[in-house]
Structure formats: C-alpha cells, structure tokens
Amino acid sequence: METAEVIRTRRSVREYRDEPIDPSLLEELIELATLSPSSYNMQPWEFLVCREDATLRRLRGCAYDQPQVTDSAVTVVVLANLDPAAHARPILEDSFEKGYIESEQALERRIERIEGKRDDPLEDRRLWATKSTSLAAMTLMLAAWDRGIASCPMEGFDADALCREFGIDPEAYDPVMLITLGYPAEDAEDIVRERKHRRAVEELCHYESFEPDR
Ligand SMILES: Cc1cc2nc3c(=O)[nH]c(=O)nc-3n(C[C@H](O)[C@H](O)[C@H](O)COP(=O)(O)O)c2cc1C
Numbered sequence: 001m002e003t004a005e006v007i008r009t010r011r012s013v014r015e016y017r018d019e020p021i022d023p024s025l026l027e028e029l030i031e032l033a034t035l036s037p038s039s040y041n042m043q044p045w046e047f048l049v050c051r052e053d054a055t056l057r058r059l060r061g062c063a064y065d066q067p068q069v070t071d072s073a074v075t076v077v078v079l080a081n082l083d084p085a086a087h088a089r090p091i092l093e094d095s096f097e098k099g100y101i102e103s104e105q106a107l108e109r110r111i112e113r114i115e116g117k118r119d120d121p122l123e124d125r126r127l128w129a130t131k132s133t134s135l136a137a138m139t140l141m142l143a144a145w146d147r148g149i150a151s152c153p154m155e156g157f158d159a160d161a162l163c164r165e166f167g168i169d170p171e172a173y174d175p176v177m178l179i180t181l182g183y184p185a186e187d188a189e190d191i192v193r194e195r196k197h198r199r200a201v202e203e204l205c206h207y208e209s210f211e212p213d214r
Pocket of ligand 1 (some may be wrong): 014066190195
C-alpha cells in the first residue's frame with residue numbers, strides 16, 4: 001500500500017481471525033519499528049512479545065479484562081527504558097565511526113552529556129522515553145497494517161500489575177502501551193463502521209502564531 005493509504009485505512013481493530021502471524025513477519029515488523037526516530041537516537045524501547053495463550057491471558061488480567069488481548073494473535077507490550085544512557089556508548093561509537101561525530105573527545109563528551117541525564121527526575125526520564133517509544137509504537141502499527149495485520153493501541157492496563165506479573169522493575173522500565181495485533185475479522189465492527197470523527201484541519205492547524213479558540 002502507499003503510505004497515505006496505510007494511514008487513511010488503519011483503524012483500531014479489536015476483533016481478529018484465528019490466524020497466527022508468521023514469526024519472521026513479526027520480527028520484520030519489530031525491525032521496521034526500530035527505524036523510528038528517537039531522542040539522541042537512544043532508542044529507549046523494548047518489546048515484550050506475548051504470543052502464547054497463557055501469556056495473553058496473564059496480560060489480559062492486567063488490562064482490565066479487555067478481550068482483544070486474548071483475541072489477538074500477538075500483543076506487544078511496548079516498554080520505555082528509563083535509563084537514558086542505557087545504550088549510549090555503542091550507539092554513539094557507531095556515529096563516530098560513520099563520521100557524525102568529529103573526534104574521540106567529542107564522542108566522550110556526548111556520552112557524558114547523555115549519562116548526565118541519569119540524574120534527571122524519574123518523571124522527566126519517563127516523559128523523555130515515552131515520546132520516542134510512542135513513535136516506535138506507531139511505526140509498528142502502520143507497518144503491520146501495510147501487511148494486512150490490524151492493531152489496537154492500549155493504555156487501558158494497570159502498569160503496576162503488569163510489572164508485577166512479568167517481573168519488570170518499574171523503576172527501570174515503564175510499560176507505555178500495549179499493541180494487539182492480528183488479521184482482522186471479516187466483520188470486525190471497527191472496520192465495518194464509518195471512521196470515527198476527526199477534528200478539522202482548519203480547527204487544529206495554527207499558522208505562525210498560536211491562538212486556539214479553546
Ligand atoms: C494512547 C492510546 C490508548 C488507547 N487505549 C485503548 C484501550 O485501552 N482500549 C481500546 O480498546 N482502545 C484504546 N485506544 C484506541 C482508541 O480508542 C482509538 O485509537 C480511537 O478511538 C480512534 O480510533 P481509530 O484508531 O480507529 O482511528 C487507545 C489509543 C491510544 C492512542
């Protein structure tokens with residue numbers, strides 16, 4: 001599909017056919033998600049891929065019993081790494097080798113600057129990591145839809161319960177979103193129905209100065 005068509009036809013779909021997603025296709029979708037932009041290219045995302053029925057049931061238990069979790073072929077928990085410098089050295093060494101960073105001293109300064117962000121308050125680090133991680137989540141959904149795989153992003157889950165259930169340290173990783181994935185059911189209401197309302201461009205687009213109506 002053309003990019004605009006992928007964007008125009010994507011819907012949040014909550015009913016799926018009982019059909020697995022090929023593991024190599026799933027891996028390709030995750031790989032495409034990793035091509036998303038990220039702050040300082042730090043790529044603060046991790047993907048907990050839940051495919052087995054028992055795992056999906058445990059996840060649904062953390063997601064206010066939303067049925068699309070167990071209906072999906074795969075649900076991905078998109079996690080944000082709250083250590084901004086977790087991968088700083090290998091990423092920036094690569095930038096140095098490719099000529100984006102001019103000297104070894106500049107490389108060390110860059111690494112130090114990012115390591116300094118470890119002292120930022122937890123809420124700042126959470127927001128910082130959530131921005132980049134959310135972009136990766138969107139890429140994953142668009143890449144999936146391009147291959148006929150529908151998705152539903154979800155923030156309707158208890159993050160503390162999810163961390164407890166899956167042994168995730170909430171001080172180190174923040175579960176940002178769940179993304180359910182699966183081939184859409186033919187009569188899926190989310191596809192059959194007319195697209196939900198979108199605010200008009202002239203209402204939300206502000207040129208040169210920002211003077212919202214409300
Ligand atoms: C951050 C976020 C959280 C969402 N959480 C849920 C959720 O917990 N459960 C659900 O069924 N849909 C959830 N949705 C899907 C929205 O309801 C959906 O995107 C919206 O109604 C617009 O529909 P569309 O995606 O089909 O255009 C969420 C979407 C976003 C972006």
